[in-house]
Amino acid sequence: MKTKLNELIEFPCPFTYKVMGIAQPELVDRVVDVVQRYAPGNYSPQVKPSHKGNYYSVSVTINATHIEQVETLYEELGKIDIVCIVL
Incomplete structure (x- = not known):
């Protein structure tokens, strides 16, 4: 039986992304820029x-408001050219 992510999470909730990418100074800023587009905050x-x-591992926690936001951020973070994987 497959369980969907939105069945396991009650929104709003804190949600942490771990982004692993090539060790370049701009990685952190690029990750935060993408996160800011979909979940503005400090x-x-x-x-x-x-x-x-x-490589760098960048962990950032957002206050997720709906499943579409969570899924969109996975996709958009993965599009950063120096990102290897998003967990």
């Missing part, structure tokens, strides 16, 4: 470099 993302320093 964000202080957590940034962690990979063991060898080639």
Whole structure:
């Protein structure tokens, strides 16, 4: 039996995205710019470099208001050219 994400989450709620991308200074700003378009707010993302320093992990938590917002942000964050994966 498949369960849909919107059946597991009660909105509004905090929702954290973890974005992993190439370690470039603009990665954090580009992630925040996309998040601001769909969930305006003051964000202080957590940034962690990979063991060898080639990649950054950027975690940002939004106040999600509906499932479409969550899904759209997954798609839009994944379109950033220096992003490898969005969790």
